[in-house]
Amino acid sequence: MLQDSAQLDLMFQALADPARRHMVERLSRGSASVSQLAEPLAMSLSAVVQHLNVLEASGLVHTEKLGRVRTCRIEPKALRTAEHWINERRLNWEQRLDRLGAFLAETKDETEGN
Template identity: 50%
Template sequence: MANQLSRLDQVFGALSDPTRRAIVMRLCAGEASVGELADPFAMALPSFMKHIRVLEESGLVESEKSGRVRTCRLRPEAMAGAEDWLQQQRAIWEARLDRFEAYVMALKTTKKGRGVKRPPSTTKGKVLRDD
């Protein structure tokens, strides 16, 4: 059975390897052949190709072959997916901080500032899902 990975799993997974991040960085500067991409790395080609395949499966990279050379290019939409997820989490985090600050301020002005342990949470007990 095909091991149903979510897109975010694959994108973050792909980016968790320094070789693959370097490939992505290189491709930001423009498309390139497999050979060109592999050149800076002290690694056998088949090993390197596996990285390319991981990047393709994650959607971060696409490639097509013309003649005997395969040309790779970036698909920035895929990267945007990961970026969005991170920004979203930060937004939630910051909103909470704001609420917390407001809460502390409120306590302060009513002169009851004791026993402040944690900010009010609106997601008590909810199961959180992301994809």
């Protein structure tokens, strides 16, 4: 696990493509083979494999080959990492706004002599 900036690069890059998000969406409803992932997508199987490799390299998806079938599933820990990065920044900003609001309210009270 890289766990650093490069890992986030790979994860967000992976999620930036609609075909790949479609695949994640599908996998969130249960494991699937490469062919099953490819079925609703308007592109060659080869293209799907390439997308899948991007997803796997990012850590968002784990795959395992049994016989001739590669079964794919979501890696929720990786999803949580991406989610967490965004959440931290958003909360940081929102808390800053809250503190500013509180400060302004307080200052106003004092100005009014309360």
